[in-house]
Each structure stands twice: as structure tokens, then as C-alpha cells.
Amino acid sequence: MNIVEHLKAKGAFLEVLDRHSCRRERQLGGIEAAKKRGVYKGRPENVELKNKIRELRATGLSLSKCAAAQCSISTVQRALKD
Incomplete structure (x- = not known):
């Protein structure tokens, strides 16, 4: 060129x-x-997803297993931080 x-x-x-x-x-x-x-x-907050993530985490699942079905690991981390 x-x-x-x-x-x-x-x-x-x-x-x-x-x-x-x-x-x-x-x-x-x-x-x-x-x-x-x-x-x-x-954008409205997805309260249902946050609650589901918290329930899954409370049962002892890892971050990646909580995220596997519906969202990314960073979404799981944000939900747990709030």
C-alpha cells in the first residue's frame, strides 16, 4: 500500500x-x-432470576453450575453481590 x-x-x-x-x-x-x-x-431488574440463583447457590451448587442453565457466571456473581 x-x-x-x-x-x-x-x-x-x-x-x-x-x-x-x-x-x-x-x-x-x-x-x-x-x-x-x-x-x-x-432495563428492568430480573428478580425471578436473582432469586433462583440465590436458591441454587444456597443448596451448595458452584457458580458455574448455577449459571449453566440460564445465564453467565458474571450474572451469578452480580446476583449474589446485591
Whole structure:
């Protein structure tokens, strides 16, 4: 790849990066505005899953066995931390 092709590719990459950051800023601004209006609350907590994880863990199952059926180990760890 010669220098001209390299610079064109770099320019295209920077343009995409700039568009992405502008889109992300607009998205965050919209989320903040919606939160102020009280219409954006985020994803609801899965209480049933948390309770099931706690019950399985109380029976002596390992983290990976608690997670095997429905979720990841990190979800199990978060459920137990709360």
C-alpha cells in the first residue's frame, strides 16, 4: 500500500470514527433528556432470576453450575453481590 492509499484509508477511518462519536453524543443527550422527563428507566431488574440463583447457590451448587442453565457466571456473581 503506497502512502496515498494509506492516507485515504486513514481519512475514511477518521470520518467513520467522527460520525460514531457524534451519534453516541446525541444518543447520550437523548437518554439524559428522557430520564429527566421520567420516561427512560433502563432495563428492568430480573428478580425471578436473582432469586433462583440465590436458591441454587444456597443448596451448595458452584457458580458455574448455577449459571449453566440460564445465564453467565458474571450474572451469578452480580446476583449474589446485591
